[in-house]
Amino acid sequence: MNTHAQNVPSACGDCPIRHRAVCSHCDHDELLELEGIKFYRTFEAGQTIIWSGDMMSFVGSVVSGIATLTQTMEDGRTQMVGLLLPSDFVGRPGRDGAAYNVVATTDVVMCCFRKKPFEELMMRTPHIAHRLLQMTLDELDAAREWMLVLGRKTAREKIASLLSIIARRDASVSAKGATGSKTFDLPLTREAMADYLGLTLETVSRQISALRKDSVIQLEGKRHVTIPDMRRLMDEAGDDSDGGFLN
Amino acid sequence: MNTHAQNVPSACGDCPIRHRAVCSHCDHDELLELEGIKFYRTFEAGQTIIWSGDMMSFVGSVVSGIATLTQTMEDGRTQMVGLLLPSDFVGRPGRDGAAYNVVATTDVVMCCFRKKPFEELMMRTPHIAHRLLQMTLDELDAAREWMLVLGRKTAREKIASLLSIIARRDASVSAKGATGSKTFDLPLTREAMADYLGLTLETVSRQISALRKDSVIQLEGKRHVTIPDMRRLMDEAGDDSDGGFLN
DNA sequence: TGTCCCAATTGATCTGGGTCAAGGTTATTC
DNA sequence: GAATAACCTTGACCCAGATCAATTGGGACA
Structure with a gap:
């Protein structure tokens, strides 16, 4: 169990699950398990990656480009609720419906995992769940920090x-x-x-x-x-x- | 593994870790492990439970009463970033510093766990980590929903x-x-x-x-x-x- | 080199909610 | 049951930011 260096072993490829996004260690066992459930998708600037309310069939991280999370009211008022930069994670393991729109602001490449197998992997692999918990706590802090910005600044x-x-x-x-x-x-x-x-x-x-x-x-x-x-x-x-x- | 009913078995006591807060199943093994790391604290209305920036030595859930999470700017502007009702969880496993003030709005009883042992328990007990992840994702959704309220309503x-x-x-x-x-x-x-x-x-x-x-x-x-x-x-x-x- | 298009700027005016100020209501205490 | 102190309501006025409306700038394309 060695922490990950900047230069990624070629065996790992450039899959974000092996970088900051999900795990911070680097043994190669899971790589095999990931074969076939991992894939890349690209989105053009302006394209909606996920519609609020849609069933989500994948989770993943941003490899390059920038995406935004937005909430919208029927009358068109919209509020961005998050900004996704490379290495940020998208998705809600354990949930089916998306809670907000995810829109590509620039061209975006994402590294995706089919959701079901990813969830199973997470169940078997405690450090992934722990890593996701840490990331989610970070996002929660960020969201709450932003509430101060929106409410009082x-x-x-x-x-x-x-x-x-x-x-x-x-x-x-x-x-x-x-x-x-x-x-x-x-x-x-x-x-x-x-x-x-x-x-x-x-x-x-x-x-x-x-x-x-x-x-x-x-x-x-x-x-x-x-x-x-x-x-x-x-x-x-x-x-x-x-x-x-x-x- | 049975989901928890409203009436809690007396063996469980009224510890929230056995209610909605952390786990949703009810085998009794962990109860023993929890002995000695679990304790109750009460706070009076108006009392600050945790100061932003303090080292937190415990995590826990609200048993009764209402508490608020607030952020403050130096000039006194304050923004509430969360409302804690009974069964809500407080704390950030894996983190030391608190990110915001937690204030008792009414008299509050909390069921607390010493942080280190709780974290160790979490490491050994995957369903606790999963449960916490689900709860944190819920809070994140709630926070983002609230961003729309603050920004656009x-x-x-x-x-x-x-x-x-x-x-x-x-x-x-x-x-x-x-x-x-x-x-x-x-x-x-x-x-x-x-x-x-x-x-x-x-x-x-x-x-x-x-x-x-x-x-x-x-x-x-x-x-x-x-x-x-x-x-x-x-x-x-x-x-x-x-x-x-x-x- | 122009023209089309979209992003951005800038101006004029309006208004929702902030600020300041003066009571009113309950609950608590002695 | 009078005094005190929170908490709440209401009014009058003001201002930061919204709205409406031109205008400018800059890149792509012919």
Whole structure:
């Protein structure tokens, strides 16, 4: 039982179940069991991966690309409830119906497992259940952190919170650690950001402009963001500590 | 392996680990193992059970009373992120620090387990891990459902959503099932409701008055609510289906 | 090189819910 | 049963963010 290194043994392939997603150890027994129940699927940008209420026949993780979880009311109001980046897990072992829409924001490759055999594997393999429990607890924390953002933060603080989350998960760090400067491409349209933050896209646009005018962020084009001072951004977000949506 | 009935065998005592909270079956082996690691604690209304950031030395479930999970910003803005009713589980196996404050709203009795032994028990006992995973997935769904409430619903819809959740979890049903009339005592002050809904207490008060004037609800005193028509309330909440915070 | 299209910006105005302030209701205590 | 203290309600006013409406920018394609 050795913890997994960055470079994956070729025997493991690039299946996420052997990376962060599900297990953190690396003996090869299960690989065989997985043959035939594991497969890859690709989705185009904009495509719905799972409809809320559908029976889900698979679980899996995101290999590349970005997907979002959204809830919708009949009148069309929508709220994004999660952001899926590579290595994030999708699915609800033990459940049949999906609770929300999963939509590909960019082109997405997923590594999927047929649900029934995966559940059986999980039953036989305690560390998978434990790993899933840890991941689910992380998501629960993230969701609750986000409830504070949605319920109590101002528009400016909401934008700063979102940027700081994306920066932490996504960014190439250009300087010393958590407080230096960071650069990344926004993976979301203004409208998607609005759906995430419980705002309108106009308000998102205005607040981004304001943050740029105040030099909290720099913009190159519409999507490429650089954050000269993470500490400053996190102050704007109202985060006391190092917060942690999506860890 | 028999599913648990309402009346608990006396050998089981009233420990929640044998009720809904953790396991859904009832063989007696583990009971012995639990001796010495299980204990009860009581908290007075208003008392903080766990401070955010504290090391948690126990996990457990609520036996009686009501507690809330809250997040707070330095400037005092607070957001409730969960409501704990009897049988709900508290704690994060595998984690040390608490992520939010847990506060007793009424007097609360908790059935606690020392964390380390509980975790060891969980490692040895797959069905406990599976049960906890299911419960955590339920909480995650509930949290995400609540994100829609916080991000996209109007004040009136928010109040209706909260009332319908409490009615579903808490109420004595007076008529036929989910659509009949229900009666219950509000377990929360107006201020706590406001913290739950991302509103101010004045707005909560006004919207409750409005719902009463429109006969969506009836009030006796300040806390005793009866809902003549659940279907009507759920329409007001904007819930298409039977929604499900806290299941 | 233009034109089509979609994302984004910016402006003007409106409004739901926040803020501030003044009572009213119960419950508790002595 | 009067005094005190929570808790709740209601009113008047205000403002952050929504809504409605142009306009701009930038990439793909012919």
